[in-house]
Amino acid sequence: MSDPVLAVERLNISFHTRRGVLRAVRDLSFHVERGETLAIVGESGCGKSITALSLLGLVPEPGRVEGDAVRLEGRNLLALPEAKLRRLRGARIAMIFQEPMTALNPVLTVGEQIMEAILEHEKVSRAAARDRALALLERVRIPDAKRRFSDYPHRLSGGMRQRVVIAMALALSPAVLVADEPTTALDVTIQAQILELIDELKRENGTAVVLITHDLGVVAEHSDRVLVMYAGRKVEARATADLFARPLHPYTRGLIAARPQPGGGRARLAEIPGTVPSLFAMPAGCAFAPRCAVAEPACGVAVPPLMPAEDGAVACIRAGEIHVPEPAREALRA
Amino acid sequence: MTVFEISAPAAPAPRARDGLLLRLLRQPSAAVGLTLLVLIIAMAASANLVFPDDPLDMVTQPFLWPGEDAAYPLGTDMLGRDIASGIFHGARVSLLIGAVATLVSLVIGVGTGALSGYYGGRLDAVLMRVTELFQTIPPFLFALAIVAILQPSIPTITVAIGITAWPSLARLVRAEVLKLRHGELVQASIALGASDLRIIVLHILPNTLAPVIVSASILVASAILTESSLAFLGLGDPNVVSWGGMVGAGREVLRTDWYVATIPGLAIVTAVLALNLLGDGLNDALNPKEAAR
Known part of the structure; x- marks a missing residue:
């Protein structure tokens, strides 16, 4: 290349x-x-x-x-x-x-x-x-x-x-x-x-x-490709189609879920609770942990490293566990 | 199928600056100012034709009142000099000094303000301290001192007025440049690789022009006033006739023959008023919001 x-x-x-x-x-x-x-x-x-x-x-x-x-x-x-x-x-x-x-x-x-x-x-x-x-x-x-x-x-x-x-x-x-x-x-x-x-x-x-x-x-x-940033760091980088089909980072999933959908009716849009932390007061571990639904105690300890995931990279220690199950994925594609 | 006309109709596009004269004339006060100024310029231009002789020459008996002798419509002073001739020739001196002194101020003031505002930091600090130094000295006394030290002549008077009048311009330009300096236009130009000089000359200065033109017109008026004051105090160029000098000479006979000082005084008032009215009018006419109407 x-x-x-x-x-x-x-x-x-x-x-x-x-x-x-x-x-x-x-x-x-x-x-x-x-x-x-x-x-x-x-x-x-x-x-x-x-x-x-x-x-x-x-x-x-x-x-x-x-x-x-x-x-x-x-x-x-x-x-x-x-x-x-x-x-x-x-x-x-x-x-x-x-x-x-x-x-x-x-x-x-x-x-x-x-x-x-x-x-x-x-x-x-x-x-x-x-x-x-x-x-x-x-x-x-x-x-x-x-x-x-x-x-x-x-x-x-x-x-x-x-x-x-x-x-x-x-x-x-x-x-x-x-x-x-x-x-x-x-x-x-x-x-x-x-x-x-x-x-x-x-x-x-x-x-x-x-x-x-x-x-x-x-x-x-x-x-063609997307880089998702959160509080100054790269949290996920993937090919565009893959990112939308299978977002890995909880933040990315939050962003995608928060999009208005055609035919979504008058239902309230999903939102990510909380706000971005001040750059003067960053939490110790993952900057997204305080707003994350799947955070665990380990998230607050160290900044999660970027790990290769599928064709890109993601910075979340739980990214491997929280894959969308296969049937749900099919439903998303349909 | 209908093709929608997206672009504007094909009529010749009126540019914003084309209508400047029209916008000026639409304001009564500016129209009066412009007319008076044109009149004074015409007087200056025709002085040698209408009064070919030296206005400092004695031409007839002294103290002829205005209207007393048709050949000398504005009368003569205590030395028998034609006052009308003095007014016409004095217009040249006043306008010349006013224009050139303002040009000197513009060069120094715009240069200082642009560098100061654009580069900021230490250069700005130094230039602004120098500007303040000039501002602390009363400009008239400063000009007076310069002319008294050098020989009073048209060039020295012009330079003296020019180098005492620039600080306000420098501050004005600096403020305008500061406004633009961190704006998107400058940032976009930097992103396209434009050099500092190109950015200042092409993108910043033309956009500060409106307030600069307005204050330049006021500066011309104040330069004329300063020159008259210097001449009144006897620090005019002794070889040329000037309105201020005429007022100064007439002062001694103010109680008996007041017209000798009053007529050139009115000329000064008219010129300064004309330029101020014009400056006001330009201020409105160059205002982009006015222009959009």
Whole structure:
């Protein structure tokens, strides 16, 4: 198997605050292959967005990124000086953000902004950059791209703006695209269109996509593998289809059970009791144990190690015991 | 099958900034300000045509009251100099010093504010202490001291006003930059690999333009006022006529021939008022919420 485009090895992100050291991400390892979408899911504050930022070296002060390596096409980004890192951003690894309005410059036309993204990295004439920017607008399926080229962002709808942001991110055909909740600010039909677009462009270019989301519906339809995070740690990593068919970690099972089901009627949605522990006051053992229905005394003693499970990994000492029984599994599939 | 028109109708898209003049003229006070300013600029531009002679020359008998002699509609001062000619030529000096001094302030203030706000940390601390140092000295006295030490001439007066007026601009720009610095636009630009310079010049400064334009128009007014005050105190360029200098000269005859000081005084009031009205109007017209209407 070829080397993964992006490989993260034992990533640790901590914030040194007056109240103490806050460890936002701990011992996180994952990789993404060419043309693959890895979804990172978890509730607010689990460390998924800060992980996304760390992939581009954008963790804000007073955050500190430590770890063995973040390898992008073999280069360890953690060891690169800022100037070299800057040349990779946008060119080899790009990011799209949640809110397309604030990510665009209100005083430049959308065409000019895409041109600038190209001119920042390549020594090409403005005319050539203009042609490429126009082609990109067409590629992200903006109707009447020629005219839209000289429109200002406020004249575009949210979905159109996000298309422009995607065009900018893909202007230099990066190897990795990090999408941090790219559709949260958009309405549902537009959401589907934007995710379809990302899928399409991924297939055409072989871009690896890291999709940060809390929407399990999005995960199920648009990712190949899933990484579930809880309180800064990876708790489960599986192929998407397997994860939904046989969730192993109690937290993952809770998340999946908490999804609204079509035809579910007016029954109350299942919920996971309790809240995520404060990063300042982590329980000793498994961070999920206080909310877990199947926790036992051993769970509070040591952090459960990641164990290989089926095709992935899970960090739960009871994962082996709590398999969904076979008949029930059949019922789930039906 | 009906194809829905998703994009906007094909009418030429009115850009937000195209309507600026129109939005300005829609406000009565701004329209008055703009008209007065255009009038003063026209006076300055036509000074050499309408009054080809040196305004400091004695042309006729002194103390001609306004209207006394049709050839000198605004009268003459105690040395027999044509006051109308002085007003026209003085407009050039006032506008020139006002504009150039503001430009000097803009360069220093915007530069300092942008660096300070963008980089923060130690650079910010140092630059802000320097700004505070300038702010603690009353700007007029500071300009007075500079002009008194150097020779009073148009360049020294301009520079003196320019380097005393920038601190407020620096603070304004710094605050605006701070607002944008940690916003998604800058973060998205960094994520696309943009350099600091490109981010500041392309993404930050253009978005701070509206308040800067507004305060620049007020700065021009205050520069004109400062120049007049300096000239009033006898620290104007002695080789050119200036409104402030005319007021200063007329002060001695204020009780008998009050028009000598009052006419150039009214010119100063008009210019400063025009710029203030315009600044106010720009403030409203450049407000994006107003623009959206």
